[in-house]
Amino acid sequence: MQQKSVTTKILYLLLSSGLVFSAPTFAEQAGKVVPAAFHSLPAIAPAIPLAQPEKALASTNGDLVFSAPPRGSQKEEMAVYQPVVEYLSKVIGRNVVFQYSDNWLSYSKEMTAGSYDIVFDGPAFNGWRIEKMGHTPLIKLPEDFVFVVITKTDNDRIKQLKDLAGRKVCAHAPPNLGTLTLQAQFNNPAREPWIIEVKGWDNAYKAMMSGQCVATVLPINNLTKNDKGPIRATRTLYQHKPMPNQAVSVGPRIAPELHAKIAKALLSEEGKRATEKLRATYAGKEFVPATRAEYSGLSDLLKTSLYYR
Numbered sequence: 001m002q003q004k005s006v007t008t009k010i011l012y013l014l015l016s017s018g019l020v021f022s023a024p025t026f027a028e029q030a031g032k033v034v035p036a037a038f039h040s041l042p043a044i045a046p047a048i049p050l051a052q053p054e055k056a057l058a059s060t061n062g063d064l065v066f067s068a069p070p071r072g073s074q075k076e077e078m079a080v081y082q083p084v085v086e087y088l089s090k091v092i093g094r095n096v097v098f099q100y101s102d103n104w105l106s107y108s109k110e111m112t113a114g115s116y117d118i119v120f121d122g123p124a125f126n127g128w129r130i131e132k133m134g135h136t137p138l139i140k141l142p143e144d145f146v147f148v149v150i151t152k153t154d155n156d157r158i159k160q161l162k163d164l165a166g167r168k169v170c171a172h173a174p175p176n177l178g179t180l181t182l183q184a185q186f187n188n189p190a191r192e193p194w195i196i197e198v199k200g201w202d203n204a205y206k207a208m209m210s211g212q213c214v215a216t217v218l219p220i221n222n223l224t225k226n227d228k229g230p231i232r233a234t235r236t237l238y239q240h241k242p243m244p245n246q247a248v249s250v251g252p253r254i255a256p257e258l259h260a261k262i263a264k265a266l267l268s269e270e271g272k273r274a275t276e277k278l279r280a281t282y283a284g285k286e287f288v289p290a291t292r293a294e295y296s297g298l299s300d301l302l303k304t305s306l307y308y309r
Contacts, residue, residue: 064117087274091265127298138263140247140290149238168213169193180301
């Protein structure tokens with residue numbers, strides 16, 4: 001009991017100091033492959049104050065808040081989303097501001113607190129907001145997500161997906177959608193793969209092929225691009241069912257009678273110009289209408305993620 005108490009105190013001090021959450025950033029800057037075990041932290045983590053890019057969300061000033069996952073610097077993200085929020089302000093008739101998050105914990109904390117009125121992100125989060133926050137998806141990117149878990153063809157020790165329990169798998173840090181689809185196939189927390197964090201699908205494939213891990217998870221299109229020789233270098237252990245792409249959803253502070261107007265505006269020629277940088281960042285395809293039904297049940301992918309339990 002004394003050992004457990006000491007361990008808990010040490011973990012609390014690390015969390016409070018920011019050392020645990022800073023580690024991935026330094027590793028990514030160094031271009032290293034690192035274990036991502038600390039991305040699934042104990043329940044004490046939410047009690048620790050998290051630094052925010054701004055002291056208060058804009059919703060406290062009466063503005064509508066648009067947000068998206070932390071994927072780039074604030075300058076980069078503002079360049080992508082500022083034209084969108086300026087256009088949405090014009091369409092809705094209320095000021096819409098972009099709220100930048102520099103880490104997944106603050107993004108998730110504010111999302112689950114209901115701070116965001118308009119969000120652009122992946123299917124699992126859309127599914128969660130539909131079920132828990134009363135959000136409605138309006139438009140989405142057109143191509144479905146299909147993820148595969150693969151190993152090297154000559155790896156005789158890995159014959160099926162469950163053989164990955166306790167073994168190193170190169171993948172993006174959770175809550176990346178590909179990693180979530182892999183983790184969702186393991187119901188026992190003590191019998192899960194050991195995620196070795198890698199940034200970039202091509203890098204994940206190369207890391208597996210170089211022996212840094214025994215498997216990886218990729219979008220099926222990236223597998224086709226990387227393993228295109230006459231003789232397959234990899235073997236597929238699991239293929240997840242297709243999921244709808246990233247979508248824009250709106251929350252309950254936006255009146256239902258405005259939903260169709262907003263969707264129509266974003267799909268218009270003027271809307272296409274406003275979302276040009278956003279679409280160019282994510283495959284360059286035009287948005288299409290989205291429905292609640294196609295995101296139903298996808299929140300289950302977040303069941304082991306911090307804040308979404």
